[in-house]
Amino acid sequence: SGILATSFIILVILSFSFWFLIRTILKQKTLEEMKSDFTNNITHELKTPIAVAYAANDALLNFNQAEEKTQRDKYLRICQEQLQRLSRLVEQILSMSMERRRTFRLHPEELSLQEIVERLVEQHKLKAGKPVHTSTDIEPQDLTVLADRTHFSNILSNLLDNAIKYSNGEAEIDIRCRRIATMEQGEQTEISVSDRGIGIAPEKLKHIFDKFYRVPTGNLHDVKGYGLGLFYVKTMIEKHGGSVSVKSELGKGSTFTIRI
Ligand code: ADP
Secondary structure, eight states: OHHHHHHHHHHHHHHHHHHHHHHHHHHHHHHHHHHHHHHHHHHHHHHHHHHHHHHHHHHHHTOOTTSOHHHHHHHHHHHHHHHHHHHHHHHHHHHHHHTTSTTOOOOEEEEEHHHHHHHHHHHHHHHHSSOEEEEEEEESTTOEEEEEHHHHHHHHHHHHHHHHHTSSSSEEEEEEEEEEEETTTEEEEEEEEEEOSSOOOHHHHTTTTSTTOOOOOTTGGGSOOOSOHHHHHHHHHHHTTOEEEEEEETTTEEEEEEEO
16 A cells, blocks of 8 residues: 555646646747737737828829928828837837836926827827817816826827727816815825726726737727736836726726826
8 A cells, every 4th residue: 555655646746747738838838929029019019000101291292392381281280190100119118117227317307287188189189080079177277296207298198099999989088177175195186087988898997007008809909008007107106106996997087186
């Protein structure tokens, strides 16, 4: 029975090692897959604005004197928009890797919410490619925040981007800015972006701020992205000493609220 017991123990050890090996291989595969998915997505995201800007530029180069100014301006505007998009993408990717370094610095300044929101809304309406209706409610009108201009604009940009992307058809967006009194932080500025889009299921809500997380839905691939936007929002607003929260109802819409 001694031999029997020993072989049993060896068998148990062997099956454990085998299970462990299989698990490691499977894990590595998913990580590899994630990396390649990410590379594919990001390459695609970067290719599009380059191709569009290239084509617009090409059209401009082939213009002669007789061409109308409006036509030329149209192509110049396309170039400008695509370059902006490209620079935002690159900036976000860089910020994400920079954020982990000690050299990362914010450059806070007093920013007028009225001015920033107005500019961003206009930009997003231009590039949306579908009707976007917005209502902005800032009280008091001269409300400001102390924040890094680039990163703060990117934070709002991401929320507006999502509100448009995750609204089927026309987008209806409400932007609301208020001063609020909080128990923990004293006076804060609260900015919320509400949409009446597809919404997010309760069990998915806790994951949406994770790096690379995208809600798995049937039509996920209709909407481009790589699950970094909200991770960036959370990381950057927390760098500012602020916070982000979300309320959402599937099929009804979502409200993202940042406090700073
Ligand atoms: P991306 O939009 O690139 O996928 P994000 O990090 O911005 O990445 O968002 C993560 C996920 O959260 C999205 O894939 C989407 O499933 C969900 N999501 C974000 N914003 C909204 C929104 N306004 N309405 C519905 N779902 C949203």
